[in-house]
Amino acid sequence: MTGLRVGLTAPARHRRPAWVPQRIATAVVMLFGGLREGLFHLGLPVPPGNGTLSQDHGELMVLGFLGTLIALSARVALGETWGYLAPAAADAGGLAIVAGAPGEVGQALIGCGGLALVAIFAAVHRIQPSLHNVVLAAAALCRFVSDGLWIAGWDISKFVPWLVGFLVLTIAGERLELSRMTGDGCSSPPPGCLPPACSPPLKAGPSPATPGEAVPPGIRITGAGLIALSLWPARYDIACRTIRGHGVTRYMTAALLTGYAWLAVAAACGPTWGRWPTWRARGPAAAPATPNCTRSSSAS
Amino acid sequence: MDRGSLDLFSLVGGRPGPDALRDLLRDVIDPEIGINIVDLGLLYDIRLSGDGVAAIRITLTTPGCPLGGYLTDAIDDTLQDVPSVSSVDVQIVWDPPWDPDKMMSDWAKDQLGSDR
Numbered sequence A: 001m002t003g004l005r006v007g008l009t010a011p012a013r014h015r016r017p018a019w020v021p022q023r024i025a026t027a028v029v030m031l032f033g034g035l036r037e038g039l040f041h042l043g044l045p046v047p048p049g050n051g052t053l054s055q056d057h058g059e060l061m062v063l064g065f066l067g068t069l070i071a072l073s074a075r076v077a078l079g080e081t082w083g084y085l086a087p088a089a090a091d092a093g094g095l096a097i098v099a100g101a102p103g104e105v106g107q108a109l110i111g112c113g114g115l116a117l118v119a120i121f122a123a124v125h126r127i128q129p130s131l132h133n134v135v136l137a138a139a140a141l142c143r144f145v146s147d148g149l150w151i152a153g154w155d156i157s158k159f160v161p162w163l164v165g166f167l168v169l170t171i172a173g174e175r176l177e178l179s180r181m182t183g184d185g186c187s188s189p190p191p192g193c194l195p196p197a198c199s200p201p202l203k204a205g206p207s208p209a210t211p212g213e214a215v216p217p218g219i220r221i222t223g224a225g226l227i228a229l230s231l232w233p234a235r236y237d238i239a240c241r242t243i244r245g246h247g248v249t250r251y252m253t254a255a256l257l258t259g260y261a262w263l264a265v266a267a268a269c270g271p272t273w274g275r276w277p278t279w280r281a282r283g284p285a286a287a288p289a290t291p292n293c294t295r296s297s298s299a300s
Numbered sequence B: 001m002d003r004g005s006l007d008l009f010s011l012v013g014g015r016p017g018p019d020a021l022r023d024l025l026r027d028v029i030d031p032e033i034g035i036n037i038v039d040l041g042l043l044y045d046i047r048l049s050g051d052g053v054a055a056i057r058i059t060l061t062t063p064g065c066p067l068g069g070y071l072t073d074a075i076d077d078t079l080q081d082v083p084s085v086s087s088v089d090v091q092i093v094w095d096p097p098w099d100p101d102k103m104m105s106d107w108a109k110d111q112l113g114s115d116r
Helices: A020-041 A051-078 A081-099 A105-127 A131-151 A156-182 A194-198 A217-231 A247-273 A295-299 B004-012 B018-027 B068-079 B106-111
Strands: B043-048 B053-058 B087-092
Touching: A020 A051, A020 A081, A051 A081, A051 A105, A051 A131, A051 A156, A051 B068, A081 A105, A105 A131, A131 A156, A156 A217, A156 A247, A217 A247, B018 B043, B018 B068, B053 B068, B068 B087
Parallel strands: B053 B087
Antiparallel strands: B043 B053
């Protein structure tokens, strides 16, 4: 054990840190609130939520529900008390949206949580600089930008690439870290894989193609990058080895590989249809299958 | 968990050495990888003081790993029944940074398909 470069000791850890159960419980409230609104837009006979939730349930699921859980995981890893600001702000904002708080209070709180998440990954990177931490920090930045565009009133169809960037880069960063164990001498995805996958934020803004129009190059490139990223595990992710394990290890691996499959399906939607699936919902009476809704959906 | 060695310690009233304690910690599995912390090379140091305090130094694959609390408790659970161990003190350190090339055992590399 020579060649010391850092002299840091982690704060004392506990399996069940204070505040974690409450944060998870709040995230579950967001999950059910968002799911109920999603089912409503699918045309199922469920009672609609409040107006804000009806408009923003897609953002709530990504930035509120998943944002809280990802921030909670990052805070538990860092172990610093101030890190609780990230999940606490995110779930407080999510609760505000579910409860129908006036104004943009919920979005602003979720935005604060996003900024705190960036600070957590910056702190982790200071302990041990690494490429995977940079990727995780980039994911957190995507989340923060999403928050900003949400507050600014952008239609979700315009900034869904930033939401994708938040989730995809979070998983990519975590798997990149574990890929060091495969011994391929390559601690990063194949050349050209991550950059296109990171490109959605760079192309956010242009309107998606309408029927008959050529598919925008940005959507083609992004879709190709995401598909490449979904194929990357076959060579580099230890999931292809740990799937042969047992118990919780196998369960987590199966869930992860299923996620890679869904990523490939979603990635193929862009180049195939010329846009990402964020169809506008029209309410239970006229709604087709709508996996997501837009800010304008409540007006229809 | 194989408690045979622990029973032997109980019978003879002896003190387990670091190697025996290290072997016991092969029961502590990183749930995400499915391999124990000893073969992963996450266990840096283990000492048993005269008053029975087991001082353990471990690291994690990255400071961004949230499993520190889980592994700390798992180590404590594993060693608390060992005769002559009165308490367990687990410290997570980042010095030196974990390096799978140098720190994982050959068995662990083989399990993960490493072609080093």
